[in-house]
Amino acid sequence: MGIRFILMVNKQGQTRLAQYFEYLTLEERRTLEGEIVRKCLARNEQQCSFVEHRTYKIVYRRYASLFFLVGVDNEENELAILEFIHLLVETMDRHFGNVCELDIMFHLEKAHFMLEEMVMNGCIVETSKANILAPIQLMDKTS
């Protein structure tokens, strides 16, 4: 199913956002996140952005202090996922203005909302920043 999960993790390894597109129990999630974070955060800038883990391929990218990790299945195009991560960051940046870890922490619901606009069932369904943000802006206006 393309994308299987999306994680945002800070430099200390704390999860800041976790969205799964397949059902895993809390325990499974916790171990999976632990393994992946340990694996990816140990890598440095001179190493590539793709890591194989269990049946997943992890495509990750670091922006400032935040790691964006996307777990995909083996068929997925790695470069497209990198582009997706960049699009996600740009979209958040446009909404929050100079997005940082705290923005995502304090507006977790919004972050999920954006993700849901972009990805459904592991498929990327929206790539226009304006379209992604339209419902959120509407919501902000009315509330």
Place this chain on the structure above:
Amino acid sequence: MSGGGGPSLMDSLFQRTLDDLIKGIRLHLPGAAQSSFISKSLDEIRREIKSTDSQTKSTALQKLTYLHSLHGIDMSWAAFHAVELTSSPSFLHKKTGYLAASLSFRPSMDVLLLLTNQLRKDLSSTNQHEASLALECLSVICTPDFARDLTPDIFTLLSSGKNSIRKKAIACLLMVFSQYPDAVRVCFKRLVDNLESADNVQTLAATVGVFCELASKEPRSYIPLAPEFYRILVDSRNNWVLIKVLKIFAHLAKLEPRLAKKVVELICDHMKQSEAKSLVFECVRTIVSSFYEYEFAVKLAVVKIREFLLDSDLNLRYLGLQGLLLVAPNHLWAVLENKEVVIKSLSDVDRNIKLEALRLVMSMVSDDNVVEICRVLIGYALKSDPEFCNEILRSMLSTCYRNVYEIIIDFDWYVSLLAEMARIPHCQNGEEIEFQLIDIGMRVKAVRPELVRVGRGLLIDPALLGSPFIHRILSAAAWVSGEYVKFSRNPFEIMEALLQPRTNLLPPSIRSVYIHSTFKVLSFFLHSFLLPGKGVNSSLSNFVDIEPGFTYSESEQEFTEIDHATSSSGLNKRDTFTQEAVVNMLTLVITSLTPLAESHDVEIQERVRNVLGLAQLAQQEISCNHDQKEKMVDKVDLKTSIIIRLINDALSEDFGPVSFSAQERVPVPNGLVLEENLSKLDSLCADVQLSISESFSLVKPILLPTDGDSISNQQNEEESETSPAESMSLLAEHRKRHGLFYLPSDHNKNASSSFPPANDPNQRDNDVEDLVKLTEESLVLKRKPSSSRPRPVVVKLDEGERLPITVKKTDENDDLISGAVRDVLLGNEASLRSSNPSGRRKGESHSKDKVENSETGNLSKRRSKHRNHGKNVEDKEENSEKSKKKSGGRHKARRRADGGIDVAVQKQVIPDFLL
């Protein structure tokens, strides 16, 4: 507002917001302080969430969702409250409810049932944002019940005027199909319609995404849609869409060569023109994995791969290596062309890149260059960090083992390579090396002298005993030295090595292998001394006589040849086995092993006592003889000699490898139900139980030390040339006596229910024939057609024997989906065009259909199983094909049940304008 135990007004007024909670968590240090803060907050949440005020409830749920998502707090207890909130008139509260549901609900929750109505209401809401909330939630938590009940609503949304809703409904379909395949019959036509309406890129992207997923599971059903996909490949300018369409074609082209021919040029155009690296790489991947027959396309792809390999961007280099790996199986020249890049990548800083490079290097290995490549790799292994070093060793071992040492010509070299690996400081592949050393010993007769030499080298090095990683290898070396001691130049030296003091560092299981090997060495030594020229094992030089052409079936001949050799080299040998040497050896054995006779380990104790028993007996008799040298001639009559002759006869038989499927290949007699409870037979069998155990003497009692699985697996082998006839006659005799208790194995008879006749004269012959056939098949010797260097014979069974092949289980649901898709695409299109989406009854009738279909499927499977009993042997040999056949059979059964469309499916109607 406040009730008994419920939240008070004060609670609502001074409720902590989500922001307060987050700030609080940040204030407390991770650890005890933080978790006590969290549990305090949880208590508050438990109170607040019961509030009748939906604002309070919503905030509580928000906080709980946050704790669940980021701190792993269980929130299943709050599921009902989440459902409650989804029905709130306020959009914000509804959103909180749905988010909580999609993040935390699991498929087995009872509370899901309560959500059905709310979902339906929201799906048909005029507010598009409400509908999209419901769709998003459904796409995550969809269950078969939801899918069945809500299919009509989703169907309606598939043609919604609002693009944002339409695309979400499409994306949601994937989940719905997988949960409830019958939804395909209702929704598929509209899904295809969305493929054709290219007015909106996002809708198209969602549709293509769904097809890509469906096609990856069962591509065949989607071939009829190829023209649609082709048009998208020509028209679309959106890279996301193009990538997905390429993936679809990668699946379809494998099945339909005419399609490949049509598409390949187009893909090449994209590859040449596109600026986007992701699209270029997807083109490359598609070409090299599915269009590898088109030379020009592959050449172009390899050019692109080279660009990637030489790029400064690390990610592109990694993908370049991956691309090469995909090309390798069909176009090895591409790898060889880029050899230097690959080798250079072996020393990259990035472990992932190194791994890819290693895989590539292994893909280049052939029988010509294996020696050279292994030499290079050993060099890298010595330089690398322990983890990667073992990775290298592991892949070398597995590559060389592939197809039973297919690429190895010079086994002497390979055996010494294994020993070299063992001595690499970081080596942790002891288990595999152990397996291969023993395996080669059993399979390749010609290499045994070298094997013993290598084993000696390992055994006599006291330093190796200190490293626990090598213990397994030492165990193999000890076993080899004992089993093939006749090739040893100096058995005394081996005995010393096996008994050296540092062996007390070994774990008991391996030490018992050592001790048993001393037993073999000792009995060989005594035999050579006492019975010169009388045995099969007595010549030191007999390995000279073994030609590579020898096979097991010829071993009778071998024995006679060895006897000749013995008589000619008799003099030579007598020098080694002098009286003095024997006495020395016996003393050595007795002094070293006596302390171990009291060992707490049962294995060690038992084996030590065996050895000591023999040694003491021999010592008595031989030292008696020592006084009267003239009586030497009578050596043959000594008690020891008799025992030694018996032991040697027992030990002299060769062990060969056993096929993992050997057991399975014994044909099940017709009509015998293996899984039935046989308790009723107890009374019948009571008086014949003894003879039953006699009759199953097919497998000889294990004579050798068993240590770990890998050895014992191999040791269960029966002697190839003697046992079948012997055991068959035993079996036949037994059957003659107790034929009444066996079911007839007459293959021609299908009537399994008919009662077996008391004494069937035919059955015996059949059994014998089967067994003969079985033993013939289980040992097939393959000889390589004359190559420049002669390759020794490798005993090889006819299939991969180490791991039982697991039959790939096809997902029942995927089958159902593809079946339904075919029906829609090829069968009753007309009826579906007019089908009424609102009928839930329709879905039900289909599900009834499904049950019937699966019943017919099962029935036919069962029938075919009966038919197959007789030819089990062939069946097992082609496991993969069988599984294909099986799924094919299932399809066929369904097609038959559906009626009419059978022919259409098989022919794969594809419109002419494309092909």
